[in-house]
Amino acid sequence: xxxxxxxxxxxxxxxxxxxxxxxxxxxxxxxxxxxxxxxxxxxxxxxxxxxxxxxxxxxxxxxxxxxxxxxxxxxxxxxxxxxxxxxxxxxxxxxxxxxxxxxxxxxxxxxxxxxxxxxxxxxxxxxxx
Ligand SMILES: [Zn+2]
Numbered sequence: 001x002x003x004x005x006x007x008x009x010x011x012x013x014x015x016x017x018x019x020x021x022x023x024x025x026x027x028x029x030x031x032x033x034x035x036x037x038x039x040x041x042x043x044x045x046x047x048x049x050x051x052x053x054x055x056x057x058x059x060x061x062x063x064x065x066x067x068x069x070x071x072x073x074x075x076x077x078x079x080x081x082x083x084x085x086x087x088x089x090x091x092x093x094x095x096x097x098x099x100x101x102x103x104x105x106x107x108x109x110x111x112x113x114x115x116x117x118x119x120x121x122x123x124x125x126x127x128x129x
Contacts, residue, residue, distance in 0.1 A: 004032035006068035010075045010098075013038040017078045017117050024123040029072050029111070032071025035064040041092040043077040043124040046101055048084075057104060073090055073102060092116065095126055105106035 007025045011017055022034045035059045039045055045053045064070045075098050077084070077091035084091070084122050095114035114126040 004034050005030065006029040006035055006064060006066040006070045007036045007072040008035045008037065008070040010039075010042045010057055010061070010073070010082055012042060012076065012078055013040050014078065014081065014083070015029050016121055017076060020117055020123050021074065021076055021115070021120050025072065025074060026116070027128050029035065031072070033068075035060075035068060035070060036112070037061060037064070041077070041081050043075060043091055043098050044084030044086070046094065054101065061102070061105075061107070065109060070107055073107070073112045074108055075099060075102070075114050077114075077121075078115055079119040079121075088116065092126055 007029055009021050011021050018036065025034050027114055035058055035129055039057065042057065042091060062075060075095055077095050099112055099114050116124045116126055
């Protein structure tokens with residue numbers, strides 16, 4: 001067994017959003033560690049990704065869930081994203097679609113959540129309809 005409580009973040013590779021996501025998840029969910037799965041603009045990979053890119057994300061999420069016992073999966077999109085340069089509204093919509101995709105994987109986790117990281121690099125939960 002692993003000492004400590006893990007969560008999983010599907011986040012952009014952008015250096016500005018690593019610590020905000022890690023610190024927010026640790027605070028909100030009482031985590032010790034956040035496994036970070038990074039892509040350029042991960043919310044855009046579902047409509048626009050390379051072949052196999054979403055499968056690659058999924059395989060890394062599975063390691064975090066199965067080996068580390070993560071119960072919390074987060075998908076982030078952020079302000080000024082070079083990897084997926086669309087409007088905030090488009091990001092929010094893409095996050096919603098990505099959350100549906102993750103839910104379809106049938107993982108044994110408690111929380112699957114989306115967040116927006118604003119221009120002050122603060123994390124805002126996205127309301128799920
Ligand atoms: Zn980005």
